[in-house]
Amino acid sequence: MIDIGKYNELRFIKKTNAGLILTDGEKEVVLPYQHAPQDIELGDNLHVFVYIHSDGRLMATTETPLAMVDEFAFLEVVDTNEQGAFLDMGIGKDVFVPEREQKRPMKIGQKYVVFLYTDERNERITASSRLTDFIDQDSHDLEEGDEVSLLIFDESDLGYSAIINQQYAGLLYHNEVFEDLQPGDVRRGFVKKIREENKIDLSLQVIGFRHILDLKDSLMIELQENGGIINLGDKSSPEDIYNQLKISKKAFKKAIGSLYKERLVVVSDDSVKLVIKPADETAG
Template sequence: MIAIGQYNDLRIITKTDLGLVLTDGEDEALLPYTEVPKNTEVGDNVSVFVYANKESRLIATTKRPLACVGDFAYLTVVDDSEDGAFMDLGLDKDIFVPAREQKRPMFKGDSHVVYVFLDTSNNRMIASSKLLNFVEEHEIDLEEGDEVSLLIADRSDLGYNAIIDNKYIGLLYTNELFDILNPGEVRKGWVKKIRVEGKIDLSLQPMGYGHILDNKDALLEELKESGGVIALGDKSAPDDIYDRFKLSKNAFKKVIGGLYKDRLITISDHEIRLFVDKEAE
């Protein structure tokens, strides 16, 4: 069976006035002549994306859509009405977001993170911005400290919601962020905590002691290149620390605390220095 809203490898079986007829041995789809690759003949196999048109006929295209069925994606509204909105999918056909599937009203020119799925009543692709209806909340195959891919979804009272690995949803807390985030951005992140109720706390920085060790080496190297002194310390502003080292103030204090315990640096409120053993001189 041809998978609607997905890529399919199909065989060309005949030509018509409108285009080539493709099949998987069970269903058929039409590939318009404007979409046919050069030097393609009957009997060849082609990789195409398939969708259903208004008449429920299966249409194939060699264009690459911005999202497939089962994907979360950041799309732009190209038209709106009382019934719903149409979003650009990167194809000749836009994708419809019914009014009932809109978390908040969508208007032309807006962009939103949506989930793409099939309307089982007509096998046509539609989208929804009610993301919580489509994320996995129970069987979470993640562990604290895992590196993940994040799609920034929207802002909440506590921070930013983000889609994790196209499957789960988690939260980046505002008070732990030092970058400006925008919906639609794809970022590398880490799982900070998985709560009992299944909620996931996220971080834009690696977790664990291994990360501290890596940054200890990097900071020592930076100190040496800076003549043994860096004008950042225990009471420096978090933004200043992040601008220099891309570390939160908490992570920075862990790093310099480790270096201090190893007698490699000295620390003051607004400065760190390479340790000099005067007795050894």
């Protein structure tokens, strides 16, 4: 069975004026010559993306789409009409967003986070910016501390809403984010807390003791690469710390506190310095 809006393994069975004919054994798909490998031979299998052309034919391409069916993606509007908007998929085939599926009216040249699906009536690839209709809100398999992939899709007074692992939604709080995030930004994140009704709090920093271990190693490397000194200390602003190290001030202070207890660094209001041990001590 051919999956429309996804990759398929199809066999090359013949040539026509329109292009190569590929099949899964039941249905035939046209691959235009400009997208066909030059060394293709009859009987070869091809890994192709399949979609429905405006004339109703099944079409294939070896180009890489910006998104596939059952995925969230950040796509640009290239055209609009009374029925809806058309988003660039990166393959010469635009995806349609019906007016009813637009959370806000879409404008040409703007980019939006959308979910791609196949319309049950005609099997065409369709998109929606009404994301909550496609987010799994009833259950999840996440645990606190898990590393996840985040796609930022909205901002509120509390913080930034993000799609987690292409399935769930969570929140990054403003007071724990030290960069200007925008819809469409992709970040590595971590599950900070799972609250009632499966609401998920997120962080851009590693959670727990492993976080401090990772930061200690990173800070030691930073010190060694900068002549044994970092021009950040107890009185440095959270913004300065994040701009240089991409971590929060709280995490920075925990990590340098741990290094200080091990007598590896000395800390002042505006700097952290490596402790230079005597040669006989380091040799032992």
